[in-house]
Amino acid sequence: MRSFRTDLAMECMGEGSAPMEGVTMETEQVGDIKLTRIRIESDQAEKELGKSKGEYITLENRQLFKCNTKQQRAMAKLIAKSVLGMLPPEGEVLVVGLGNRNVTADALGTRVVERMLVTRHLRHAMNEETRGKLRGVSAIAPGVLGLTGIETAELCKGLVEHVKPTSVIAIDALAAFESERICTTIQITDTGIEPGSGVGNHRLGLTEQTLKVKVIAIGVPMVVYASTIARDAMARLIEEYQIMPDKHREATATLLRQVSEGLMGDMVVTPREVDEMVLTVAEILSSGLNQALHPDLDTAALHTYMHQ
Numbered sequence: 001m002r003s004f005r006t007d008l009a010m011e012c013m014g015e016g017s018a019p020m021e022g023v024t025m026e027t028e029q030v031g032d033i034k035l036t037r038i039r040i041e042s043d044q045a046e047k048e049l050g051k052s053k054g055e056y057i058t059l060e061n062r063q064l065f066k067c068n069t070k071q072q073r074a075m076a077k078l079i080a081k082s083v084l085g086m087l088p089p090e091g092e093v094l095v096v097g098l099g100n101r102n103v104t105a106d107a108l109g110t111r112v113v114e115r116m117l118v119t120r121h122l123r124h125a126m127n128e129e130t131r132g133k134l135r136g137v138s139a140i141a142p143g144v145l146g147l148t149g150i151e152t153a154e155l156c157k158g159l160v161e162h163v164k165p166t167s168v169i170a171i172d173a174l175a176a177f178e179s180e181r182i183c184t185t186i187q188i189t190d191t192g193i194e195p196g197s198g199v200g201n202h203r204l205g206l207t208e209q210t211l212k213v214k215v216i217a218i219g220v221p222m223v224v225y226a227s228t229i230a231r232d233a234m235a236r237l238i239e240e241y242q243i244m245p246d247k248h249r250e251a252t253a254t255l256l257r258q259v260s261e262g263l264m265g266d267m268v269v270t271p272r273e274v275d276e277m278v279l280t281v282a283e284i285l286s287s288g289l290n291q292a293l294h295p296d297l298d299t300a301a302l303h304t305y306m307h308q
Contacts, residue, residue, distance in 0.1 A: 005225055007174035008187055009038050009056035012049045020045055031074055032067070034060040052207075054191035057082045064284070065183045065277045072284050079186065079218075079288025083169070084295065086190045086216050091166025092120060092136035093293055096156055096206065098172035098193070100144045105222040105270040108278055108285075109171040110141040115286035117294060120163070133296040138163055153204035153211075160211050167214035170206050171285065175268065176221035177228055182270065183277035186220050186285070193217035218289075220281050223268035 006012060013025065022042025028035050036058040040046055046053050059078055061067060067075075087093070095116055097109030120138040142148065142155045160168065170193050176182065192207030192215035208215050271277065291299075 005175065005228060006177040007219060008058065008176055008181065008185065008221065009040070009049065009051045009189070010036050010058045010187075011177045011181075012051055013038065020048065022046075023049070030078060032061050032063070032071055033075060033078060035078065036060070052191040054189060055086070056191070057188045059186045059188075060181075060184060062180060062184050064185075065280045072280075072287075075186075076284050076287040076291060079188070079285065080291035080295070082188045083216060083218070083289060083292040086188070086214075087292065088166045088214055092138065092163065094156075094159060094163055094165040094168045095137060095139040095289065096152075096168060096170045097139070097141035098152060098170055098206075099141075100147065101141065104275045104278060105268075106144075106173050108173045108220055108222060108282060111278055111282035112171045112286045112289070113139045113141045115282060115290075117290045119294075133294065135293050136165075137293050138165070151204050153206055156206055157211055160213055165213060167216060168206065168211055169216045169218065169289065171218045173222035174219035175223050175225060177224065179224045179229070179269070181221045182224065183220060183222065183274070183281050186218065186281075189217050190214070191217065193219065218285065220285070222274065222278070223270045226267040226269050229269065 013020070013023070022040065022045035024039045024041070026037045038056040038058070040049060040051055040053045040056070043053070059075060059082070061071065061075060063071075064075065095113060095118075097111070097113035099106040099109040101107045101110040116137065116139045118137050118139050119134045120136045122134070140155075140159065142150075142152050145151055148155070156168065172193055174187065176185065192205055192210075194205045204210065206215055206217070287299075
Protein backbone atom coordinates (compact mmCIF):
# COMPACT_ATOMS: atom_id res chain seq x y z
CA MET A 1 0.00 0.00 0.00
CA ARG A 2 2.81 2.44 0.79
CA SER A 3 4.49 4.35 -1.96
CA PHE A 4 6.95 6.73 -0.36
CA ARG A 5 10.17 8.62 -0.88
CA THR A 6 13.07 8.45 1.51
CA ASP A 7 16.83 8.92 1.47
CA LEU A 8 17.41 6.31 4.18
CA ALA A 9 18.43 2.84 3.04
CA MET A 10 16.94 1.25 6.14
CA GLU A 11 13.50 2.70 5.38
CA CYS A 12 13.73 1.30 1.84
CA MET A 13 14.30 -2.13 3.38
CA GLY A 14 11.08 -1.88 5.37
CA GLU A 15 10.79 -2.66 9.06
CA GLY A 16 10.29 -6.34 9.77
CA SER A 17 10.58 -7.32 6.10
CA ALA A 18 12.26 -10.54 5.01
CA PRO A 19 15.93 -10.28 3.99
CA MET A 20 16.36 -9.50 0.29
CA GLU A 21 18.74 -11.47 -1.84
CA GLY A 22 21.91 -9.47 -2.41
CA VAL A 23 21.48 -7.49 0.81
CA THR A 24 22.95 -8.11 4.25
CA MET A 25 21.62 -6.37 7.33
CA GLU A 26 22.96 -6.40 10.90
CA THR A 27 21.59 -4.56 13.92
CA GLU A 28 23.07 -3.99 17.35
CA GLN A 29 22.28 -1.86 20.38
CA VAL A 30 25.09 0.31 21.75
CA GLY A 31 23.76 1.96 24.91
CA ASP A 32 20.94 4.26 23.83
CA ILE A 33 21.97 4.03 20.18
CA LYS A 34 20.67 1.52 17.65
CA LEU A 35 23.24 0.76 14.95
CA THR A 36 22.11 -0.80 11.68
CA ARG A 37 24.60 -1.88 9.03
CA ILE A 38 23.26 -2.59 5.54
CA ARG A 39 25.34 -3.76 2.61
CA ILE A 40 23.81 -3.78 -0.88
CA GLU A 41 25.81 -6.18 -3.02
CA SER A 42 23.80 -7.11 -6.13
CA ASP A 43 22.55 -5.17 -9.15
CA GLN A 44 19.03 -6.52 -8.59
CA ALA A 45 18.93 -5.30 -4.98
CA GLU A 46 20.27 -1.93 -6.10
CA LYS A 47 17.44 -1.65 -8.62
CA GLU A 48 14.69 -2.77 -6.26
CA LEU A 49 15.75 -0.56 -3.37
CA GLY A 50 16.74 2.44 -5.48
CA LYS A 51 20.01 2.71 -3.57
CA SER A 52 23.54 2.34 -4.93
CA LYS A 53 25.60 -0.70 -4.08
CA GLY A 54 27.75 -0.17 -1.00
CA GLU A 55 27.60 0.08 2.77
CA TYR A 56 25.04 2.07 4.75
CA ILE A 57 25.47 2.60 8.50
CA THR A 58 22.52 4.08 10.37
CA LEU A 59 22.75 5.40 13.92
CA GLU A 60 19.47 6.03 15.74
CA ASN A 61 18.69 7.76 19.00
CA ARG A 62 15.14 9.10 19.21
CA GLN A 63 16.27 11.68 21.81
CA LEU A 64 19.41 12.72 19.94
CA PHE A 65 18.77 16.47 19.86
CA LYS A 66 17.71 16.39 23.53
CA CYS A 67 20.35 14.03 24.93
CA ASN A 68 22.95 14.99 27.53
CA THR A 69 26.66 15.53 27.00
CA LYS A 70 27.56 11.92 27.76
CA GLN A 71 25.09 10.61 25.18
CA GLN A 72 26.29 13.12 22.58
CA ARG A 73 29.87 11.96 23.10
CA ALA A 74 28.79 8.34 22.68
CA MET A 75 27.12 9.19 19.37
CA ALA A 76 30.16 11.19 18.20
CA LYS A 77 32.39 8.24 19.04
CA LEU A 78 30.28 5.87 16.94
CA ILE A 79 30.27 8.37 14.06
CA ALA A 80 34.07 8.54 14.26
CA LYS A 81 34.40 4.76 14.27
CA SER A 82 32.04 4.37 11.30
CA VAL A 83 33.73 7.05 9.20
CA LEU A 84 37.21 5.83 10.09
CA GLY A 85 36.28 2.38 8.82
CA MET A 86 35.46 3.84 5.39
CA LEU A 87 38.34 6.33 5.04
CA PRO A 88 41.55 5.48 3.21
CA PRO A 89 44.32 5.05 5.82
CA GLU A 90 46.36 7.98 4.50
CA GLY A 91 46.02 11.12 2.43
CA GLU A 92 44.25 14.45 2.65
CA VAL A 93 40.49 14.74 3.04
CA LEU A 94 38.13 17.36 1.61
CA VAL A 95 34.97 17.97 3.67
CA VAL A 96 32.04 19.44 1.72
CA GLY A 97 29.05 20.96 3.49
CA LEU A 98 26.11 20.81 1.09
CA GLY A 99 22.94 22.86 1.25
CA ASN A 100 21.69 26.42 1.53
CA ARG A 101 22.88 28.24 4.64
CA ASN A 102 19.90 30.64 4.32
CA VAL A 103 17.35 27.84 4.77
CA THR A 104 17.50 26.38 8.27
CA ALA A 105 16.37 22.87 7.37
CA ASP A 106 18.98 22.77 4.59
CA ALA A 107 21.87 24.33 6.53
CA LEU A 108 23.27 21.24 8.26
CA GLY A 109 26.24 20.84 5.91
CA THR A 110 27.36 24.44 6.30
CA ARG A 111 26.98 24.31 10.10
CA VAL A 112 29.17 21.20 10.29
CA VAL A 113 31.88 22.76 8.10
CA GLU A 114 32.01 25.79 10.41
CA ARG A 115 32.99 23.43 13.25
CA MET A 116 35.61 21.35 11.44
CA LEU A 117 39.30 21.34 12.36
CA VAL A 118 40.92 22.25 9.04
CA THR A 119 44.65 21.60 8.96
CA ARG A 120 45.86 21.74 5.38
CA HIS A 121 47.19 25.26 5.93
CA LEU A 122 48.75 24.43 9.33
CA ARG A 123 50.74 21.28 8.84
CA HIS A 124 53.75 22.90 7.18
CA ALA A 125 54.24 25.22 10.19
CA MET A 126 54.14 22.47 12.85
CA ASN A 127 56.90 20.43 14.33
CA GLU A 128 57.25 16.86 13.12
CA GLU A 129 55.68 15.29 16.21
CA THR A 130 52.52 17.39 16.03
CA ARG A 131 52.31 17.13 12.25
CA GLY A 132 52.23 13.36 12.55
CA LYS A 133 49.04 13.56 14.63
CA LEU A 134 47.14 15.72 12.15
CA ARG A 135 45.67 14.66 8.85
CA GLY A 136 45.50 17.19 6.06
CA VAL A 137 41.90 18.43 6.07
CA SER A 138 40.27 21.16 4.00
CA ALA A 139 36.61 22.13 4.04
CA ILE A 140 34.16 24.13 1.99
CA ALA A 141 30.46 24.99 1.91
CA PRO A 142 29.94 25.81 -1.79
CA GLY A 143 26.28 26.85 -1.60
CA VAL A 144 23.53 25.77 -3.96
CA LEU A 145 23.06 26.11 -7.70
CA GLY A 146 20.41 28.80 -7.30
CA LEU A 147 22.93 31.07 -5.51
CA THR A 148 26.13 30.29 -7.42
CA GLY A 149 24.94 29.28 -10.88
CA ILE A 150 27.42 26.41 -10.71
CA GLU A 151 26.68 22.76 -10.03
CA THR A 152 28.09 21.68 -6.66
CA ALA A 153 29.63 18.61 -8.30
CA GLU A 154 31.45 20.85 -10.81
CA LEU A 155 32.90 22.96 -8.00
CA CYS A 156 33.94 19.87 -6.06
CA LYS A 157 35.51 18.29 -9.12
CA GLY A 158 37.69 21.37 -9.63
CA LEU A 159 38.68 21.39 -5.96
CA VAL A 160 39.55 17.70 -6.03
CA GLU A 161 41.76 18.21 -9.06
CA HIS A 162 43.60 21.07 -7.32
CA VAL A 163 43.75 19.86 -3.70
CA LYS A 164 44.16 16.17 -4.65
CA PRO A 165 42.55 14.56 -1.58
CA THR A 166 42.32 10.80 -1.30
CA SER A 167 38.70 11.10 -0.20
CA VAL A 168 35.76 13.49 0.07
CA ILE A 169 33.28 13.63 2.95
CA ALA A 170 29.95 15.22 2.01
CA ILE A 171 27.38 16.28 4.60
CA ASP A 172 23.79 17.04 3.63
CA ALA A 173 20.21 17.16 4.91
CA LEU A 174 18.01 14.21 3.94
CA ALA A 175 14.31 13.40 3.68
CA ALA A 176 12.79 10.56 5.69
CA PHE A 177 9.53 8.63 5.54
CA GLU A 178 8.87 8.73 9.29
CA SER A 179 8.72 12.17 10.91
CA GLU A 180 10.22 10.69 14.10
CA ARG A 181 13.53 10.34 12.28
CA ILE A 182 14.05 14.09 11.89
CA CYS A 183 17.28 14.97 13.73
CA THR A 184 17.33 11.55 15.39
CA THR A 185 18.87 9.37 12.69
CA ILE A 186 22.29 9.61 11.05
CA GLN A 187 23.19 7.75 7.86
CA ILE A 188 26.81 7.18 6.82
CA THR A 189 27.52 5.59 3.45
CA ASP A 190 30.42 5.02 1.08
CA THR A 191 28.23 5.42 -2.01
CA GLY A 192 28.31 9.21 -2.28
CA ILE A 193 25.32 11.54 -2.47
CA GLU A 194 23.12 13.61 -4.78
CA PRO A 195 22.96 17.25 -3.59
CA GLY A 196 19.37 18.38 -3.12
CA SER A 197 18.00 14.85 -2.88
CA GLY A 198 16.43 15.69 0.48
CA VAL A 199 13.94 18.05 -1.17
CA GLY A 200 13.57 16.23 -4.48
CA ASN A 201 15.90 18.65 -6.28
CA HIS A 202 18.30 16.09 -7.75
CA ARG A 203 21.61 17.33 -9.13
CA LEU A 204 24.80 15.80 -10.48
CA GLY A 205 25.99 13.37 -7.84
CA LEU A 206 29.08 13.55 -5.68
CA THR A 207 30.27 9.99 -6.16
CA GLU A 208 33.48 8.11 -6.83
CA GLN A 209 32.49 8.01 -10.50
CA THR A 210 32.17 11.79 -10.81
CA LEU A 211 35.03 12.88 -8.52
CA LYS A 212 37.43 9.96 -9.09
CA VAL A 213 38.14 9.63 -5.37
CA LYS A 214 36.45 7.87 -2.46
CA VAL A 215 33.27 9.71 -1.39
CA ILE A 216 31.70 9.23 2.03
CA ALA A 217 28.28 10.78 2.54
CA ILE A 218 26.79 11.67 5.91
CA GLY A 219 23.18 12.72 6.11
CA VAL A 220 20.55 13.50 8.72
CA PRO A 221 16.82 13.70 7.92
CA MET A 222 15.54 17.24 8.33
CA VAL A 223 12.27 17.00 6.41
CA VAL A 224 9.51 14.61 5.42
CA TYR A 225 7.33 14.93 2.33
CA ALA A 226 3.83 16.21 3.01
CA SER A 227 2.60 13.86 0.29
CA THR A 228 4.13 10.92 2.14
CA ILE A 229 2.27 11.83 5.32
CA ALA A 230 -1.01 12.16 3.41
CA ARG A 231 -0.54 8.89 1.55
CA ASP A 232 0.36 6.96 4.69
CA ALA A 233 -2.57 8.40 6.63
CA MET A 234 -4.97 7.45 3.86
CA ALA A 235 -3.46 3.99 3.51
CA ARG A 236 -3.81 3.28 7.23
CA LEU A 237 -7.39 4.56 7.25
CA ILE A 238 -8.32 2.34 4.34
CA GLU A 239 -6.56 -0.74 5.70
CA GLU A 240 -7.73 -0.47 9.32
CA TYR A 241 -11.36 0.39 8.63
CA GLN A 242 -11.70 -1.63 5.42
CA ILE A 243 -13.14 1.35 3.55
CA MET A 244 -12.23 -0.34 0.28
CA PRO A 245 -12.03 -4.12 -0.25
CA ASP A 246 -9.00 -5.81 -1.79
CA LYS A 247 -10.61 -5.96 -5.22
CA HIS A 248 -10.51 -2.16 -5.36
CA ARG A 249 -6.73 -1.89 -4.92
CA GLU A 250 -6.35 0.04 -8.16
CA ALA A 251 -9.03 2.54 -7.17
CA THR A 252 -7.35 2.88 -3.77
CA ALA A 253 -4.00 3.68 -5.37
CA THR A 254 -5.66 6.31 -7.57
CA LEU A 255 -7.33 7.93 -4.57
CA LEU A 256 -4.06 8.08 -2.66
CA ARG A 257 -2.31 9.68 -5.62
CA GLN A 258 -5.04 12.33 -5.97
CA VAL A 259 -4.90 13.15 -2.25
CA SER A 260 -1.12 13.43 -2.12
CA GLU A 261 -0.55 15.40 -5.32
CA GLY A 262 -1.78 18.96 -4.93
CA LEU A 263 -1.55 21.90 -7.31
CA MET A 264 1.70 23.04 -5.66
CA GLY A 265 3.37 19.66 -6.09
CA ASP A 266 5.50 18.11 -3.39
CA MET A 267 5.90 20.10 -0.19
CA VAL A 268 8.24 19.25 2.66
CA VAL A 269 7.55 19.51 6.38
CA THR A 270 10.03 20.25 9.15
CA PRO A 271 9.63 20.93 12.91
CA ARG A 272 9.36 24.50 14.14
CA GLU A 273 12.35 23.86 16.47
CA VAL A 274 14.54 22.83 13.52
CA ASP A 275 17.01 25.70 14.05
CA GLU A 276 17.99 24.41 17.50
CA MET A 277 17.98 20.81 16.26
CA VAL A 278 20.35 21.60 13.39
CA LEU A 279 22.89 23.25 15.69
CA THR A 280 22.84 20.34 18.14
CA VAL A 281 23.25 17.70 15.45
CA ALA A 282 25.96 19.78 13.73
CA GLU A 283 27.96 19.80 16.98
CA ILE A 284 27.69 16.02 17.27
CA LEU A 285 28.59 15.40 13.62
CA SER A 286 31.56 17.76 13.63
CA SER A 287 32.86 16.23 16.85
CA GLY A 288 32.65 12.73 15.36
CA LEU A 289 34.30 13.80 12.11
CA ASN A 290 37.12 15.62 13.86
CA GLN A 291 37.82 12.49 15.91
CA ALA A 292 37.79 10.32 12.79
CA LEU A 293 40.12 12.62 10.86
CA HIS A 294 42.53 13.20 13.76
CA PRO A 295 42.28 10.03 15.88
CA ASP A 296 45.68 10.61 17.53
CA LEU A 297 44.54 13.87 19.14
CA ASP A 298 42.48 13.86 22.33
CA THR A 299 39.31 15.94 22.56
CA ALA A 300 40.97 18.80 24.45
CA ALA A 301 43.70 19.09 21.82
CA LEU A 302 41.11 19.16 19.04
CA HIS A 303 39.46 22.25 20.54
CA THR A 304 42.87 23.89 20.97
CA TYR A 305 43.59 23.72 17.26
CA MET A 306 40.15 24.87 16.10
CA HIS A 307 40.18 27.89 13.76
CA GLN A 308 43.90 28.53 14.15
